[in-house]
Amino acid sequence: MKNRHSRLLAIVEIFVLGGILFAAIAPLFSMEEGEHHPSQTVSIDKAST
Secondary structure, eight states: OHHHHHHHHHHHHHHHHHHHHHHHHHHHHHHHTOTTHHHHHHHHHHHHO
């Protein structure tokens, strides 16, 4: 039982670390395309209000 628990913990750990890495890397890729991302969010906010 303990073996299974540690394996599940390792899988969760990989997902968490992967998510953090993705969150850190993703903005760099969106920046390279051009800085249209902030203006997009602003226009969406204006449309919703």
